[in-house]
Amino acid sequence: MNYQLKTGATRPFAALKKLMPIIKGERKILSVAFVALIANTLTSLIVPIIIAHTINTSIIGKDYSGVLRASIWIFALYLVGFIASYFQTRWMGAVGQHILFSLRNQLFSKLQSLPVAFFSQNKAGDLISRINNDTDKLNQFFSQGLLQFVGNLFMMIGAAVFILAVNIKLGLAALAPAAVVLILTKLLSPWIKKRNAASLQSVGGMSAEIQESLDNFKVVVAFNRRDYFNKRFAAINNQNYRRAVSAGIANNIFIPSYGLAGNVAQIIVLFFGIFLLTQGEFTIGFMISYFVYLSRFYDPMRQIAGIWPIFQVAMAGWDRIAAVLAMESDMPVMEEQPANGKGLLEFREVSFKYGENEVLHKVNFTLERGKTYAFVGPTGGGKTTTASLIARLYDPVSGQVLLDGKDIRTYKTEERTQKIGFILQEPFLFTGTLYENILYGNDTYRQYSAEQLNEVLQQKGLLHILERFDKGLQTPVTSKGESMSLGQRQLIAFVRALLREPELLILDEATANIDTVTEQLLGEILAKLPAQTTQIIIAHRLNTIEKSDEIFFVNAGQIIQAGSFDHAIRLLMEGKRVS
């Protein structure tokens, strides 16, 4: 399955449509802000008419009380506009933050629902940038841009109606420069969008680069590759810089032309207006109000040009967010089916590929309850892949994996992970305490008091292991486990898996980094597991597999029963290697 995230193809209105479900939750507050916006716009549009009327009647007729009345009206209207504008800004700020909050939650839950293959095909740094950086671009648009955008658009439409209503000929001439720049903007819009998408993409690439070098810092230092990474970072930072500059230029390219359009319109109104005045088609009051309306039209247009970059960047960010939200796992839970398999676990004609690389080809085997199985084979032979299919980290390309006789795809995630414990080659710990790490995903023992838990650990023979840590269960742990040896981290992963009491326990090179004495201790603990527990041991160290009930040899797309321990060793020695 291809899980590569695509970017940059959505058109603004299509993207806006997709935004609707997110905005839906904000409907109430948006409607109130919208009412405030209309009030604000209307007050600004009515004032010039009052001015025109006052000049035409009160000033020309020298009715000073009329002028005073008009001034009071204008003052009252501006006051209403001020209050409306205050609330509009306040409410929209809250909307922006709330959208940011829910978008980040949605994105994170989506990532949690996606299969392992998605994470091997996309870089973590880029995904982090989508959650942090791209969502913030949308927030900026919602909190700073949206209402200003709509408000200005409203003002422009209102002013255009008045301009055309007062005098159609003069109105058309006054709006012509606006039409020219709007057409230009429309034509250049796709190019601007592309520049913004490229800029955000390179921010994602830069995050990925930083993450990779920080993750592998020890190797960088050990191989004295700091210069190399510095150069690589400088190159990507340089690309990021150039793209950001290019997006900035593209975003702001229109602002001067909007200003110019407004100035040209004023000249047109001045000359054409005076001509109409001499023809008696116009009054001086309307001429003055016309200039006010012109600024009510062209100022918002200039402001929209200023907001446009925020909108463009937000849309490019939204594209990147929408690409993650649109991702669907191709590993859904299937409908229940009657059991028709053998043993605890069965591979039936299972084939699996990573891209074009076929790792398993029509593999068949069955694992019985309570037995211990060893999977051996050369490096790259497919052992970890087989274990991953058993734990349903991937689905087969064809064939079926059956757990307790039923297709593994019919099990709900909780049910499946409860049955199968997987101790990985590279143990992963979470930042917190040892207690939190061993009870990760364990709802049963999480309810237990410290004494009860100690008793359980004692019974299971796990207390010995944990007593090796200085502060016992309260020992601090970091995700990369810097303060711990790999063997210690593997011990924690081991205890974590055993406490979940799985029916099938997979140990993928789980004892590779543990000393012989501890390994023996773990062996004793494994021997104490309930008799029904099935174990799969993947190991290179041959002593680890000696006590298994059956050995499988994994190589070149096949998994065959090796029979005796000696035969397994012969197979390994015969050099049946794929790598």
Ligand SMILES: Nc1ncnc2c1ncn2[C@@H]1O[C@H](COP(=O)(O)OP(=O)(O)OP(=O)(O)O)[C@@H](O)[C@H]1O
């Ligand atoms: N995430 C992945 N994406 C693409 N190819 C992969 C991936 N994981 C493993 N492979 C390839 O699949 C093949 C089998 O790998 P696998 O890890 O299953 O082997 P293994 O027998 O467990 O090896 P080892 O003994 O070294 O752990 C190898 O050719 C490997 O390169």
